[in-house]
Amino acid sequence: MTAPTATDPPTLQAQAQEPVEGNYFVAAYPPFSAWELSQVPSLHEALAEFALATPLGLYIHPPFCQKKCDYCYYLSYIAQPGAVVDRYLDAVAREMALYSEHPGVMGRSVSFAYFGGGTPSTLSSAQARRLGDGLRRALSWDNIEEVTYECAPRSVRREFLETLRAMGVTRVSMGVQSFDNELLRLNGRVHLAEDVSRAYSLIRDVDFGCVNLDLMCGLMGETEEKWIESVHRVIELGPDSVTIYQTEIPHNTQLYRDLKSGVLPAAPISWEIKRARLDTGFRELERAGYTVVSAYNAVKDLRHHRFLYQDCLWRGADMLGLGVASFGYFGGVHFQNEVTLEKYEAAVERGELPTKRAFKLSPHDQMVREFVLQLKLGAVPVAPFRDRLGVDIAREFAEPLRECVLDGWLTVSDEAVRLTPRGLLRVDRLLPRFYDSAFRDVRYN
Numbered sequence: 124m125t126a127p128t129a130t131d132p133p134t135l136q137a138q139a140q141e142p143v144e145g146n147y148f149v150a151a152y153p154p155f156s157a158w159e160l161s162q163v164p165s166l167h168e169a170l171a172e173f174a175l176a177t178p179l180g181l182y183i184h185p186p187f188c189q190k191k192c193d194y195c196y197y198l199s200y201i202a203q204p205g206a207v208v209d210r211y212l213d214a215v216a217r218e219m220a221l222y223s224e225h226p227g228v229m230g231r232s233v234s235f236a237y238f239g240g241g242t243p244s245t246l247s248s249a250q251a252r253r254l255g256d257g258l259r260r261a262l263s264w265d266n267i268e269e270v271t272y273e274c275a276p277r278s279v280r281r282e283f284l285e286t287l288r289a290m291g292v293t294r295v296s297m298g299v300q301s302f303d304n305e306l307l308r309l310n311g312r313v314h315l316a317e318d319v320s321r322a323y324s325l326i327r328d329v330d331f332g333c334v335n336l337d338l339m340c341g342l343m344g345e346t347e348e349k350w351i352e353s354v355h356r357v358i359e360l361g362p363d364s365v366t367i368y369q370t371e372i373p374h375n376t377q378l379y380r381d382l383k384s385g386v387l388p389a390a391p392i393s394w395e396i397k398r399a400r401l402d403t404g405f406r407e408l409e410r411a412g413y414t415v416v417s418a419y420n421a422v423k424d425l426r427h428h429r430f431l432y433q434d435c436l437w438r439g440a441d442m443l444g445l446g447v448a449s450f451g452y453f454g455g456v457h458f459q460n461e462v463t464l465e466k467y468e469a470a471v472e473r474g475e476l477p478t479k480r481a482f483k484l485s486p487h488d489q490m491v492r493e494f495v496l497q498l499k500l501g502a503v504p505v506a507p508f509r510d511r512l513g514v515d516i517a518r519e520f521a522e523p524l525r526e527c528v529l530d531g532w533l534t535v536s537d538e539a540v541r542l543t544p545r546g547l548l549r550v551d552r553l554l555p556r557f558y559d560s561a562f563r564d565v566r567y568n
């Protein structure tokens with residue numbers, strides 16, 4: 124895939140339709156607003172079936188951070204006492220054990236695991252081991268192929284990284300966001316650029332198979348110059364992969380509240396400009412030898428690159444979401460856990476799965492889900508849909524594909540539906556066009 128080279132011409136109409144606030148990233152289909160408590164029994168039915176030969180993954184959510192970033196919409200608790208964290212980690216291990224009693228999970232081995240935040244690196248080494256050991260007691264990790272662990276720069280310590288290595292972590296992903304200290308401060312980030320350099324060299328000293336760094340374009344106060352400087356600083360470090368997110372201003376963030384109360388020191392950046400910055404970032408990474416592999420990701424060495432969590436999940440694998448507010452997908456059922464610590468821990472304590480809402484996908488929904496998620500990779504090959512699901516995607520999505528071709532967002536051939544460079548920069552905006560009409564009027568949470 125080539126990097127994007129052009130951005131959309133700004134029009135007043137487009138700006139009016141694209142308010143700066145709200146979510147952009149599509150994480151699931153059908154959207155979260157369609158998931159309901161009344162559908163939770165369908166998860167239990169799926170768990171009661173012996174599993175098909177599909178990979179099984181885990182998403183594990185340690186929801187603790189040193190400080191809340193202004194733009195952050197994830198559930199996180201700040202600076203909790205050790206006893207609170209320990210109790211939570213035991214609840215997660217108990218939740219894993221509850222799953223392992225179901226025929227659909229029993230005896231399976233875990234193919235991939237993702238520790239995502241919050242900030243999983245705020246745990247102590249003893250707590251990380253306690254979590255890892257607790258999870259392993261319930262299911263075998265002997266054949267695991269990828270274990271990702273998210274870190275934030277200030278909480279990275281050498282002995283902690285060595286603990287992660289001993290736990291079998293193969294991929295470390297660190298949230299950098301920017302190398303400009305003024306921008307980091309303005310957006311409520313706890314770390315400084317010097318923390319990134321220190322943490323990165325510690326991570327490199329310990330031998331992880333893959334190191335990913337996250338950047339955010341369009342942070343409050345960002346200029347073109349500051350953005351390019353951050354991209355260059357990341358390139359100098361030379362991580363195996365770089366993820367660039369376009370900054371969202373979701374409604375549950377401090378940034379959104381500040382926007383509404385008019386106290387922001389700078390105007391939020393438009394989506395036009397964020398796309399242009401993403402485009403510049405991708406092109407700089409390509410000039411440095413990276414290859415763009417999705418709407419968010421560039422990798423240094425395509426031959427050795429795999430991101431199993433994403434590849435499996437976006438192609439229909441099972442994944443148990445463990446921990447408060449976590450999302451999972453199992454046997455064609457989406458589900459989310461209780462969203463407060465109290466409710467989550469109380470359910471697990473009672474010996475019940477802590478599921479808050481679910482959605483059972485029909486075979487047609489599952490096909491649409493795979494198509495929209497794979498579009499984020501820039502191209503969806505026709506053959507697997509035809510051979511595995513008996514679906515001709517060109518015919519199935521004829522109308523939205525025609526519209527997108529006319530708008531210049533993608534091309535359709537006998538081999539693949541392929542986004543144009545301009546289409547890739549805005550792919551999450553295009554996805555609802557492919558949704559069933561019942562889900563098109565999307566709310567994200």
Ligand SMILES: C[S@@+](CC[C@H](N)C(=O)[O-])C[C@H]1O[C@@H](n2cnc3c(N)ncnc32)[C@H](O)[C@@H]1O
Nearest residue numbers: 194195240241242273275298337368369370371
């Ligand atoms: C759970 S955080 C990663 C680990 C750690 N908590 C951190 O922030 O460094 C996942 C990533 O989501 C991205 N992110 C968070 N809030 C965002 C927002 N409002 N818009 C775009 N990306 C966001 C950041 O790049 C962040 O690194």
Ligand code: SF4
Nearest residue numbers: 188191192195240241
């Ligand atoms: S962006 Fe990361 S560090 Fe910041 S509050 Fe959210 S989860 Fe915590």
